[in-house]
Amino acid sequence: MERKYTGIILSKYDTGEADRIYTAYTLEMGKIKSIAQGVRKPQAKLAGHLENFVLADLTVIKKRGTGRITGSIVENNFNNLRNNLEALEYALKASDIFNNLVGMEERDEKIFNLLKQFLETLDKVSKDKKDNGEVLFYGFVFKLLEFLGYKLEVGACVNCTSPLSSEGNYFSAEKGGVVCKNCSPKIRNEAPQSYTHGSYSFPSGAKSAEAKDNVSHLSTISRSWSSAKADKIEIDNNAIKIIRIFSHNEVASLTKLKAGKKELDNIKDVLNNFLSWIA
Numbered sequence: 001m002e003r004k005y006t007g008i009i010l011s012k013y014d015t016g017e018a019d020r021i022y023t024a025y026t027l028e029m030g031k032i033k034s035i036a037q038g039v040r041k042p043q044a045k046l047a048g049h050l051e052n053f054v055l056a057d058l059t060v061i062k063k064r065g066t067g068r069i070t071g072s073i074v075e076n077n078f079n080n081l082r083n084n085l086e087a088l089e090y091a092l093k094a095s096d097i098f099n100n101l102v103g104m105e106e107r108d109e110k111i112f113n114l115l116k117q118f119l120e121t122l123d124k125v126s127k128d129k130k131d132n133g134e135v136l137f138y139g140f141v142f143k144l145l146e147f148l149g150y151k152l153e154v155g156a157c158v159n160c161t162s163p164l165s166s167e168g169n170y171f172s173a174e175k176g177g178v179v180c181k182n183c184s185p186k187i188r189n190e191a192p193q194s195y196t197h198g199s200y201s202f203p204s205g206a207k208s209a210e211a212k213d214n215v216s217h218l219s220t221i222s223r224s225w226s227s228a229k230a231d232k233i234e235i236d237n238n239a240i241k242i243i244r245i246f247s248h249n250e251v252a253s254l255t256k257l258k259a260g261k262k263e264l265d266n267i268k269d270v271l272n273n274f275l276s277w278i279a
């Protein structure tokens with residue numbers, strides 16, 4: 001049966017003599033895997049229409065098992081961000097994280113539009129020679145986590161619900177948010193394997209064996225950013241404010257958000273900490 005999908009290419013790997021297997025997130029089916037036969041032959045034109053994170057109209061022939069991609073018409077290949085090394089790196093990281101967190105064939109228009117909007121916005125700021133790729137990237141990942149059911153509590157203490165004071169707060173992956181000065185001594189600070197999920201339940205999309213398998217790659221990715229630990233870590237008040245802004249705004253409107261290196265490094269640590277915890 002021939003199917004048409006609007007999809008964003010998340011990853012690809014070579015197989016056989018000249019074939020390649022592609023993973024795409026589609027509007028119609030969620031994440032799918034399909035093979036493109038002969039795509040690595042020099043005369044094959046299809047490969048150029050299946051680059052990482054292009055947005056394309058895909059034609060897939062599927063009987064059972066892995067489908068076969070027979071056509072691709074590029075809707076947007078995000079040329080501006082491809083010509084900007086920093087933006088390109090964030091786009092690749094974002095599609096890696098997306099690929100690892102999102103399970104197979106779970107259709108979700110909101111998540112599709114989030115990824116599309118992130119790429120469009122990153123492309124636009126690359127064209128305008130702005131360098132806020134990092135802010136957009138973190139904004140995207142926090143939004144994605146939220147849409148997948150991992151919403152972090154940053155409005156009040158996740159442990160006692162008291163308002164947060166301007167300093168002395170900690171982020172706890174185990175609790176799923178920020179803990180106040182008073183509660184932080186009560187929060188354990190141990191190696192990740194001794195953590196239990198406690199009362200905070202994450203309605204995770206990563207329940208299938210496939211998704212679990214994918215999530216295991218994530219620790220490798222997050223570790224490569226910095227030495228991630230699942231301990232509680234100090235969180236700066238400005239970082240808390242920025243994470244709140246991420247939650248209340250679309251990625252496209254984050255282009256105006258200014259953030260300092262200190263806050264961004266803190267946000268990076270929080271994100272690494274949380275990603276390694278859920279991995």
Ligand SMILES: [Zn+2]
Pocket residue numbers: 157158159160161162179180181182183184
């Ligand atoms: Zn508290």
